[in-house]
Amino acid sequence: MMAASLARPRAGCALHGALYAASAIDGVTPLVHATPGCGLQAGLWQGHVGCGAAGGWATSNLSEKHIVFGGASRLREQIKNTGGIIPGELTVVMTGCPAEMIGDDVEAMAREARDLGHNVLDLATAGFRGSAYHGYEAFLKGAIGTSQGIAPRRAGLINIFGPVPHQDAFWLAEIEELSRLIAGVGLTPNPVFGPQGDVAGLRAVAQAELSLSVSPWGTAAARALDDGFGVPWVESGSLPIGAIATTKLLEQVVAAVSDIDDSTAQAFIDAERRREAYCLDHLLETLYRQGGPRSFAIAVPSLHATGIARFLIETLGWSPVCIVVTDNPPPGARESLQAGLGAVHYSEDDDEIAQLIAGSGAEFVFGSALERSTAAKLGVPLIECAAPTRRLGLTTGFGGCRGGLALLETIVTSISDVQKPAR
16 A cells, blocks of 8 residues: 655654654764755754754764765764864764665764764664654663663663654653652652753663653653563653643552652642642633633654643533644554544644534634644634744643643633734
8 A cells, every 4th residue: 555645744754753752862962964955944944843953963963975985984083073172971973864775884974983982872763764853762761771781770760752852842841840740749759851851861761760751752762661670660641731631640649659758659649630630729710711611633653642632621611623733643543542532533644634623613722833724714713733823832831730720821812812803
């Protein structure tokens, strides 16, 4: 069966995802073994998704002669030059399509560098291997695969997997909120990525007491740690949004660890629930006056899609008329994602997504900037929850109790903006 073409896909290739992940860890130096355009495209995509850019990357800059005669020697030279110019604890060599198609022995070059005392990891991340989400998976599994032996377990250390750096629009805010929640119940978060993550955190994943996966894309890493090092894991199909989902997930985490003060953990969870209830009391009257329960359509990746849907249904009593998960999660993850939600569509194609939303008659659309024209045709508000987006997500995402309230604030504001009379 021939592969179907996609109109305006919403994620870069596997190389991009691995590159974004590596660049989000302090002390990791990404090295792209591909033509100049591969790294350039990754940077251009970052500049348009509202996720921020991570800067330039080292690259072997394969040219036509390397495609003809092979680029292994060029990679050897670039590994040496990169280590001499860019300080770092770990160099990650990731391949683009040209390098893999010509059969460069990247593994041998990385092994040669390690024999010379350089800390080098090689990853096969050609674009034909999948999307940026698959590249994130490949990076984590590759890093886990380099761990040697069984390190002493660190009680209370919790790995956080799922939000994909620079691909998920609010990845940093979501990781930091999850870290806050884990710390709040008396445990120690290991976010791996972002300002609180580093190479030490990456190496410590095998020492954790538990892994937490909040999207299908964190499951492979969590499973690899369980298989290789006996680190158990807790899975949430999507990011918990609001007090109901957050409470359920935190209780799962608390139940899965051995040494924790249950009363302290429960006090924190109760405080989070009280805060949401207090703020809801101040918002529900406004929402009622703005029109009461609404029908809604969602077109975002799995990290947020079903979490937002359940929050709107359970907390506001809204009705879903169209739910589209846009990142093509693995078939095995779909059952838990869509549990209790009725029909859920899976599509990466912009035209198909637009048709599904336009035909739904939704009164509210939650999606990316690509849904703006469709929402305008329906004459309804659009909440941008995914890349590409004009909204920056450095400090405020939609995860947890605070994220649920941020989503409510955005809903109230957007309704007010739509209802303002034209000047």
